[in-house]
Amino acid sequence: MKLIFAGTPDFAACALEALIAAGHEIALVLTQPDRPAGRGMKLKPSAVKVVAQTHGLRVEQPASLKSAETQDMLRAIGAEVMVVAAYGLLLPQAVLDMPRRGCLNIHGSLLPAWRGAAPVQRAIQAGDRQTGITIMQMDAGLDTGAMLSKHVIDIADTETSASLFARLTQLGAEAIVDTLARLDSLTPQPQPAEGVSYAHKISKQEALVDWTQEAEQVARTIRAFNPAPGAHTLLQGEPLKLWQAQAREGQAQPGLVVSADAEGVLVGCGRGLVCISELQAPGARRLPAREFLAGHPGLVGTRLG
Known part of the structure; x- marks a missing residue:
């Protein structure tokens, strides 16, 4: 399947690796601009950029997806699906509408629980016994799109965000490959009105x-x-x-x-x-x-x- 992939940290890089291994055509990779890091504050590429360059994929790092030039570039790709994982930029409606089969997000919670920026941390903090990955169709709302698949794991009594992130990173990679393989047979399910919670950014x-x-x-x-x-x-x-x-x-x-x-x-x-x-x-x-x-x-x- 011809894809655009948009993501930035390790969570997304693992999914990109899995999509490449599954044989999908990654026509374009979008990731955040390089950021200063370390004692020398030298520019450091994102984990996704490192993977993309290792595999010889085209990488673009726009500061925004709102410009006509950027949107024309995305439109010219002609992707069937855009896969988004912890990208860090908002997708305007014009971009959401571009891929023929929509934009799919790899979200680290069992929606509608823990929409927002810190779902892993908030699930542990709240004492949840389970969490997982939801693959959803993106819309203009904050993690409000229809769900294509859910993948559940237990949260251990000693779980830290570090250990849970590691498990969800692998699960997210497996989940997006599985969902794309079954895309023709999946029916998007609207998120229920009950059970909504928000994972606000941690201060x-x-x-x-x-x-x-x-x-x-x-x-x-x-x-x-x-x-x-x-x-x-x-x-x-x-x-x-x-x-x-x-x-x-x-x-x-x-x-x-x-x-x-x-x-x-x-x-x-x-x-x-x-x-x-x-x-x-x-x-x-x-x-x-x-x-x-x-x-x-x-x-x-x-x-x-």
Whole structure:
């Protein structure tokens, strides 16, 4: 099938690799412009651009899809389908209407749950037991298009956004290949009105741990914000990042460290306790609790936050 592919991060790059392997004709790849990265702030291509160039595909990086010149370029491709995965640019209606069989989006939730920018993080933060990939036909709304297929996975009790992203990345690649192979036999299903939720973009303010919340909520937030933006608190006035946590029974004053051993640092919450098993001090690397405590003795009795 003749495709235009639009995407930017690793999540999209895996799908592009899968479409190439499946034998589809990728007539054009759209991705975000190169961005400064690293200590030297040198321009770095997106993961999708790297894959496209490796396979000798045509790559374009427009800052917008609204210009007549860009739209004429897309129209000239004559693609049957445009596949979109975490692209980062809005598709105007004129672009949505171009491919003969529409624009298909690989979305990282079970729609209509968690429409929007951060579906993986919000699913973990909310304590959902399942999530997955929805392949949908794009329309002018925010992830409101009709659904072509759903692919479900369970969310583990220790799941972080990093681990869930990795699993959804692979699932998304498999899902789009499967959906395109069955496209002729699939009937688009409108999203139900019930069960709609929005995965709003995560703010830096949210990453500061609120120890007055229930332990389950604190632990889920820590895991949801791993790897970005990284949940943090204060230890003796210095920032301390928290990467892995589980709720425990018990009670102590919010933020009070009640014990610290190889299993983790046990901290009081508004209700229950949280065991933090992976931590990171400023300028240091992420460490399991055992190694962290070797360099930070005397935590018991101190207050975080």
